[in-house]
Amino acid sequence: MKKTLLFFLISIQFAFAQDKVVRMGIVGMTHDHVFQILNNVKHEGVEVVGFAEPDKALAMKYFAKYKLPENLWYASLDEMIEKAKPEAVCDFRSIIEHLETVQKCAPKGVHVMVEKPLAVNLAAAKQMEALAKKHNIQLLTNYETTWYASNHEAYKMINEDKAIGDIRKIVIHDGHSGPKEIGVTKTFMDWLGDPVKNGGGAIIDFGCYGADIMSWMMKGERPTSVTAITQTIKPDMYPKVDDEATIIVTYPKAQGIFQASWNWPFDRKDAEFYGKTGYIIADRSLQMRVRKGNRNAPPEEKVEIKPLASPMNDPFSYFAAVVRGKVKSENDLGSLKINMVAMEILDAAVKSSKAGKTIELK
Incomplete structure (x- = not known):
């Protein structure tokens, strides 16, 4: 008793x-x-x-x-x-x-x-x-992109439902017209434009989204090489860092392209996922464009997505749920495992852009 x-x-x-x-x-x-x-x-x-x-x-x-x-x-x-x-x-x-x-x-x-x-x-x-x-x-x-229902639906379709076959290419666009142009605070800009405190400009600020999503979609697999090209198109605005970057990562049978920019006319965060037998076009909306099948497949269709449920729709509630053991985060977009791979990509991208050559990952 x-x-x-x-x-x-x-x-x-x-x-x-x-x-x-x-x-x-x-x-x-x-x-x-x-x-x-x-x-x-x-x-x-x-x-x-x-x-x-x-x-x-x-x-x-x-x-x-x-x-x-x-x-x-x-x-x-x-x-x-x-x-x-x-x-x-x-x-x-x-x-x-x-x-x-x-x-x-x-x-x-x-x-x-x-x-x-x-x-x-x-x-x-x-x-x-x-x-x-x-x-x-x-x-x-x-x-921010962790809380997009479209990314989670794309992951499910690709890695669980096998809806478009094995990944062949992922193209990710992230950026806006520039931090000064959109009116960030001075305290933010003071370190965002500092290559030491920020690690770079657009290549870090927006390249990180692509590195994170790609690493997650590839289930933590490390790429074999990283190549990056950066430019400073507006040196009068951003004299110390790049404001334009393109990162290319290769895998044995797949490729990722991350376009990071402080020069676009509009804010955008979207991704294109291409598999062996179809593609998914996703952004922050609750709708995706999907086409599946062979070259004679029906036209693409618009797929409605359900909003994410709590705590998966909020960073702070999610963090609390992980701390309390209610959510296991080992392989999530924000997990340490996935972000160590993302950091290896970003680190190699910065080195590649400075050296002007592809960085092979051992």
């Missing part, structure tokens, strides 16, 4: 722990993607317990605009960890600072989600990976 009661109490305690909201901290407010959480701090499974931002004037400006209590502000990540005791942290700083966030959070068992890409280069990514594994924390990367 006592054993049964003990088992019951343990089960209740475990269930309560799983349902308990995740105490989440925000580190940095210089990345404009922080507006994702400022616009709405209430997300399923999440309690925001603090914002760590050394620039108090910047923090107070946003706190006033979004009507947040001043007691949520902390002058540093260390202070926030000590006083607010977050279980998880979302990083909205420059990419080069992602490593420092993991260095401070991992030893304390604090899980981390960074804004894309994972790291400023492969060397930093490897340090972050080692820390995450040593201290058994979750280390995720947040991309």
